[in-house]
Amino acid sequence: MLAVLFATSEAYPLVKTGGLGDISYALPRALCQAGVDVRLLLPGYPSVLKALSLQIVHDNIKLLPNLPTMRLLQGQMLGDTNLPVYVLDCPQLFMRDGGIYQDQYGHDWHDNAQRFAALSKLAALFATHCFDFKPQVIHCNDWQTGLTPAYLAQMPHFAKTLISIHNMAYQGIFPAHLLAELDLSPQSYHIHGVEYYGSLSFLKAGLVYANAISTVSPTYAREIQHPEFGYGLAGLLASRRGQLTGIINGVDTDEWNPETDAHLFKNYSFKTIADKTENKRILCEKLGLSYQEKQPLIGMITRLTAQKGLDLVLSILPEILNEGAQLVLLGSGDKTLEMQLQHFAAQLPYKVSVTFGYNEALAHQIEAAADIFLMPSRFEPCGLNQMYSMHYGTLPIVRKTGGLADSVVDTTPAHLDQGIATGFVFEKDEPQELLRCVQRALLVYRNPEMWRAVQQQAMAYDVSWSSSAQQYIQLYQRLL
Ligand code: ADP
Ligand code: GLC
Numbered sequence: 001m002l003a004v005l006f007a008t009s010e011a012y013p014l015v016k017t018g019g020l021g022d023i024s025y026a027l028p029r030a031l032c033q034a035g036v037d038v039r040l041l042l043p044g045y046p047s048v049l050k051a052l053s054l055q056i057v058h059d060n061i062k063l064l065p066n067l068p069t070m071r072l073l074q075g076q077m078l079g080d081t082n083l084p085v086y087v088l089d090c091p092q093l094f095m096r097d098g099g100i101y102q103d104q105y106g107h108d109w110h111d112n113a114q115r116f117a118a119l120s121k122l123a124a125l126f127a128t129h130c131f132d133f134k135p136q137v138i139h140c141n142d143w144q145t146g147l148t149p150a151y152l153a154q155m156p157h158f159a160k161t162l163i164s165i166h167n168m169a170y171q172g173i174f175p176a177h178l179l180a181e182l183d184l185s186p187q188s189y190h191i192h193g194v195e196y197y198g199s200l201s202f203l204k205a206g207l208v209y210a211n212a213i214s215t216v217s218p219t220y221a222r223e224i225q226h227p228e229f230g231y232g233l234a235g236l237l238a239s240r241r242g243q244l245t246g247i248i249n250g251v252d253t254d255e256w257n258p259e260t261d262a263h264l265f266k267n268y269s270f271k272t273i274a275d276k277t278e279n280k281r282i283l284c285e286k287l288g289l290s291y292q293e294k295q296p297l298i299g300m301i302t303r304l305t306a307q308k309g310l311d312l313v314l315s316i317l318p319e320i321l322n323e324g325a326q327l328v329l330l331g332s333g334d335k336t337l338e339m340q341l342q343h344f345a346a347q348l349p350y351k352v353s354v355t356f357g358y359n360e361a362l363a364h365q366i367e368a369a370a371d372i373f374l375m376p377s378r379f380e381p382c383g384l385n386q387m388y389s390m391h392y393g394t395l396p397i398v399r400k401t402g403g404l405a406d407s408v409v410d411t412t413p414a415h416l417d418q419g420i421a422t423g424f425v426f427e428k429d430e431p432q433e434l435l436r437c438v439q440r441a442l443l444v445y446r447n448p449e450m451w452r453a454v455q456q457q458a459m460a461y462d463v464s465w466s467s468s469a470q471q472y473i474q475l476y477q478r479l480l
Pocket of ligand 1: 017018020022301302303330331332358359360363382383384385386
C-alpha cells in the first residue's frame with residue numbers, strides 16, 4: 001500500500017485561512033478513499049490540540065539547536081474519515097492567540113522561520129523511517145514545509161519528496177544569518193540552494209531539492225515559468241519543467257453540496273432550482289439588503305489582498321450597481337480595502353453588504369444565495385470559490401488566469417450549443433474589461449431560459465476530486 005505523509009500548515013476543519021486548508025482535508029480524504037495510506041502532519045495550534053484526542057508517539061524530539069525538545073502526537077481527523085493525523089506539539093512555537101501566521105495586528109510572527117523549519121524538519125525525520133509510520137513519499141505544501149527537501153539533502157533517507165505550490169506570492173523569506181539556527185548546512189547557501197538574493201527562501205529550497213513539483217492547475221504551471229507570475233523563481237521553475245506538473249484541485253462535495261449543505265436556509269438541486277431563491281430572500285433579509293427577486297445578487301468571498309482584484313471591482317462598483325445589481329461580500333485582510341468597501345456599504349446599505357472576518361456558515365450561504373459570483377483575480381493558482389459557485393448554480397465571472405481559466409468555460413453561443421458554458425470569462429485585468437463582462441452576464445441573466453441553461457451546464461460540471469486524486473497517485477508512483 002502506497003504510504004504518504006501529507007505535511008501542511010493548515011487543514012479544515014481544524015484550522016484554515018484559505019484554500020490550502022480546504023485542500024489539505026479534501027485531497028488526503030480522496031487519497032484515503034482511493035486506498036492510499038495517507039497521514040497528515042500539522043502544527044499543534046490551540047485549535048488542533050483542542051479538537052483532537054491525541055496520544056504521544058514520541059516525547060523527546062530535538063529538531064532545531066536553539067529550541068526545546070518537542071512531542072509528536074497522533075490522532076484521527078474529525079468527521080467520518082479514517083484519516084490519521086500527526087501533530088507537532090511545541091507550546092513555545094504554536095500555543096498562542098492570534099492567527100496561525102500573524103499576530104492579532106496582522107504582523108507576521110517574529111519566529112515564523114523557526115516555527116515552520118521545525119515542522120519541515122519533523123516531516124524530514126519521517127523520511128528517515130525513525131517512526132512506526134514509514135512513508136514512501138513526503139508531500140510538502142507551500143513554503144511552510146519547503147525546507148523538508150533541503151533537510152533531506154543533508155541526511156540519509158528512504159522517501160521521495162513532492163512539493164505542491166499553492167501560491168508563488170508567499171515564499172517564506174528570512175534573514176541569511178538564521179542558516180545555522182535552522183540547521184541548514186553552509187553548503188546549502190548558494191544560488192542553486194536555499195539562497196535567494198542574499199536571504200533564505202523556504203519555497204525556493206523546496207523547489208530546488210524536491211524530487212517533483214506540482215501546482216494546483218495546468219495553466220498556473222505554465223504561468224509561473226514566466227517572470228510576471230514567477231516571483232523571481234521563473235527561471236528555476238523553467239529549468240525544472242520536466243519535474244513540474246499542474247493538477248487542478250477538486251471540491252469536497254460532502255462539504256459543498258447544495259442538496260445537503262447544513263448551512264443553507266433551503267437545500268436545492270438543479271431540479272428544484274427555484275428553491276435557490278429562498279436562500280437569496282432570507283440572506284438579503286438577514287443582511288439588511290432589499291430583496292429583489294428579479295435583480296441579480298453578486299457574491300464575493302475572498303481574502304482582501306491585491307491578488308484578488310478588488311481594486312478592479314471598486315473602480316466599477318457604481319456602474320455595476322447602476323445596472324440594478326446588488327453586492328454581498330465576505331472577506332478579511334487589507335484594512336484599506338476594508339475601509340473602501342465599508343464606504344460603499346454605508347452609502348448604499350440596501351444594495352451593498354460587506355462582512356469582515358472569517359465566517360464559514362456565511363460563506364456557504366452566500367454561495368447559495370447569490371446569482372453571480374465575482375472572482376476577477378490578477379492571478380489565481382487554482383481558486384475554489386468559482387468551483388463551489390458552479391456546483392451551486394451561481395454563475396462565476398472570472399479572469400482568464402490560472403485555475404480560473406482551467407475551470408470556467410465562457411458563455412458564448414458556441415459553448416452554449418455544445419452544452420459546456422459554465423460562467424463568464426474576461427482576459428485583461430482592466431476595470432472596463434471587467435465591466436463589459438459583468439454587463440454580458442447581466443444580459444444573459446435577463447434571459448431566464450438561457451440563464452437556466454448555463455446554470456444546468458455549470459451544475460453538471462464535474463468538480464469532484466476523483467480524477468485529480470488519481471493524477472496525484474500516478475505522480476507518487478512515478479516518483480517511486
Ligand atoms: P485562496 O486560498 O487564495 O484564499 P481559494 O479560492 O482557493 O482562494 O480558497 C478560499 C477558501 O477560503 C474558500 O473555501 C473560501 O470560501 C474561504 N474563505 C475566504 N475568505 C473567507 C472568509 N472571510 N470567511 C469564510 N471563508 C472564507
Ligand atoms: C492558494 C491559491 C488558490 C488555491 C489554493 C489551494 O491559496 O491562492 O488559488 O485554490 O491555494 O490550492
